[in-house]
Amino acid sequence: MTLRAHILGAAAGGGLPQWNCGCENCNLARKGEIRSQTQSSLAVSTNGIDWAILNASPDIRHQLAQTACLHLSNLRTLPLCSVLVTNGDIDHVAGLLTLREMQPFSLFATGAIHDVMSNNTIFDAPNASVVDRQTIATGQSFDLAPGLLATLFPVPGKVPLYLEGDEVQTDLIGDQTVGFS
Numbered sequence: 001m002t003l004r005a006h007i008l009g010a011a012a013g014g015g016l017p018q019w020n021c022g023c024e025n026c027n028l029a030r031k032g033e034i035r036s037q038t039q040s041s042l043a044v045s046t047n048g049i050d051w052a053i054l055n056a057s058p059d060i061r062h063q064l065a066q067t068a069c070l071h072l073s074n075l076r077t078l079p080l081c082s083v084l085v086t087n088g089d090i091d092h093v094a095g096l097l098t099l100r101e102m103q104p105f106s107l108f109a110t111g112a113i114h115d116v117m118s119n120n121t122i123f124d125a126p127n128a129s130v131v132d133r134q135t136i137a138t139g140q141s142f143d144l145a146p147g148l149l150a151t152l153f154p155v156p157g158k159v160p161l162y163l164e165g166d167e168v169q170t171d172l173i174g175d176q177t178v179g180f181s
């Protein structure tokens with residue numbers, strides 16, 4: 001099996017330049033003197049035809065437009081077959097709102113991450129009649145894309161900033177933040 005991967009974006013949350021940052025790097029990126037960077041996301045495939053996206057960044061519209069292997073092959077045939085979300089951070093789920101035009105794909109996440117999204121009805125926008133929500137337990141193998149078997153594993157993390165309560169635990173390990181192998 002050959003794993004093909006395209007780095008769609010490699011910047012931390014906010015990207016480069018970040019909208020509210022006036023640091024030297026952000027200013028250089030605004031002037032075009034260094035390259036701007038979109039927020040982290042990865043596309044993977046084994047056959048080069050069917051692609052899965054790991055985390056839907058707020059920059060996904062631009063990232064899809066910039067990546068030839070993810071372009072439509074005809075009027076409505078998109079090579080995107082699934083999106084895997086590894087936590088509920090805005091940086092990882094906001095792009096789902098861009099993928100809302102009755103376009104079928106599978107949306108993989110753990111139960112805890114699906115709960116974060118289903119508790120916020122704006123995430124009903126990728127319509128459930130065509131976007132198939134699949135709940136994956138950690139340790140369970142599943143087909144992320146044709147020929148691409150994946151497993152999720154818990155990694156240390158904290159709840160998304162927008163869900164923080166008065167006391168923030170930064171060393172949570174469970175199914176709210178996961179890695180993928």
Ligand SMILES: [Zn+2]
Nearest residue numbers: 021022023026
């Ligand atoms: Zn900055």
